[in-house]
Amino acid sequence: MNAVLIAVLVMLILSLVRVHVVIALAIGALTGGLIGGLGFNETVDVFTGGLGGSATVALSYALLGAFAVAIARTGLPDVMVAWVIKLVGRNEDSRKKALSKALIFFLLVIVSCFSQNVVPIHIAFIPILIPPILKILNELGVDRRAIATILTFGLTAPYIFLPYGFGLIFHGIVADNMEENGLVIALSDIPKAMALPTIGLVVGLLIAIFITYQKTRQYEDRPIVGAPVQEQTYTRLSVAAAIVAIVATLVVQQLSGSMIIAALAGLVVLLASGSLKWKEADGVVTEGMKMMAFISFVMLAASGFAAVIRETGHVDLLVTQAGSIVGESQAAAALLMLVIGLFITMGIGSSFATIPIIATLFVPLGLAAGFSPLAIIALIGTAGALGDAGAPASxxxxxxxxxxxxxxxHNHIWDTCVPTFIHFNIPLFIFGWIAAMVL
Known part of the structure; x- marks a missing residue:
């Protein structure tokens, strides 16, 4: 039995049966460590030692949550709701609703794509932008699973294909790690190799929007965590301050490269303008951290899980086993390499973090199977994207x-991970395999 496969399977099965994902990650790590021969005490030590790997990200999420709650208290969400309701009309005009939904979908695709390449802020925009428009989505009957697929598409497709912003970093990691393993490529080769897998993501997105989640879905109009229960009163100054705070957050994040500093900058603007009262600041930060605590703890647990997987040494064993199975068949080799990549990235949850592991495995395995450099790039890039597109800890x-x-x-596993896995990982798998065969 391979510890990596068993650990990931245990984590995924527990998550699907609604065991909390943090507990599922911990149990999966413990299972993998025991099967990998680490023993109970060493597994616990490695898991707890690895928790610090995502401490910065966890704090970033917590402060962004505080900023999102502060924005909710300025009245900006109510202004947005009133504007959209005026646009849609109270007469249930289906055409206006359809146009409004199309506009929201289009803008979210653009913003999420831009967050990777044009203004590389990654996920920093989501806690700021999405909570205020939930009432709008409820009014329009939008299935939030469609929004989840849109956002995940925008966070994944641009960087694996376009060599700008985070895409340039990702392409550089792919090229550097392939060179370290004996295969020199040009950066210009990566967009060519990743074109077909990216088309797979586009196909999955279109299916999700126009087929799977086309029907309306009803949600209750509940307040955002930490926001006032009553409709928030606002002034032009408070709304203007909210807009300035959002812009400041995005600019500071771009300049500093830190979501922590960016969130603090936004909070400072709101406090300085008086839109957020000093006496309310403590409660706002606490409520924001509560809202984001789930995400932060998942990131911490995922780092511990990844540390255990690496420590077992069974990742290398997985490649050896795969090589003995496929023989000289390129089709079988490509299929098995993608399966291996899926398990590794689903467990670790980050394409950037797993590319060094995947490249170490895929370059020698791909060369032995007779794949071209472009085909190996496609396999490595696709395997990385598989983890980002559908992993619970991504x-x-x-x-x-x-x-x-x-x-x-909105349930993390059933409303985000399962929809994104179905609509992105399956097309990625198919189109990545085709790319390996034709390149």
């Missing part, structure tokens, strides 16, 4: 859940 799934569950009506 930024690209945790981020959408953080925004969409701000009122407690």
């Amino acid at each position: 930024d690209s799934t945790l981020g959408p859940t953080a925004g969409l569950n701000a009122d407690g009506q």
Whole structure:
């Protein structure tokens, strides 16, 4: 038995039967460590030692949650709701609702894509943008699973294909790690190799929007966690301050590269303008941290899980076993490499973190199977994207859940991870395999 496969399977099965994902990660790590021969005490030590790997991200989420709650208290969400209701009309005009939904979908695709390449802020925009528009989505009857797939698409597709912003970092990691393992490629080769897998993501997105989640879904109009129960009173100054705070947050994040500093900058603007009262600040920060605590703890547990997986040494064993199975068949080799990549990235949950592991495995295995450099790039890039697109512990799934569950009506596993796995991982798998065969 391979410890990596068993650990990931245990984690996924427990998550699907609604065991809390943090507990599922801990039990999966313990199972993997025991099977991998680490023993109980060493597994616990490695798991707890690995928790610090996501401490910065966890604090970032907590402060962004505080900022999102503060924005909710400025009255900006109510202004947005009133504007959209005026646009849609109270007469249930279906055409206006359809146009409004189309506009929201289009804007979310653009904003989420831009967050990777044009203004590389990654998931920082989600806790700021999504909670305020939940009332609008409720009014339009939008299925939040469609929004989850839109956001995950925008957080994944641009960087695996376009060499700008986070895409340039990702492409550089792929090229550097392939070179370290004996295969030199040009950065310009990566977009060519990743074109087909990216088309797979587009196909999955279109299916999710126009087929799977096309029908309306009803949600209750609940307040955002930490927001006032009554409709918030607002002034032009408070709304203007909210807009300035959002812009300041995005600019500071871009300049500093830190979501922590960016969230603090937004809170400072709201406090300085008087839109957030000093006496309310403590409560706002506490409520924001409560809203984001789930995401933060998942990230911490995922780091411990990844540390245990690496410590077992069974990742290398998995490749050896795979090589003995596929023989000289390229089709079988590509299929098995993607399966291996899926398990590794689903367990660790970050394409950037797993590319060094995947490249170490895939370059020698791909060369032995006779794949071209472009085909190996496609296999490595696709395997990385598989983890980002559907893993319970991935930024690209945790981020959408953080925004969409701000009122407690969006389940991380069944409303984000399962939809994104079905609509993105399956097409990625198919189109990545085709790319390996034709390149």
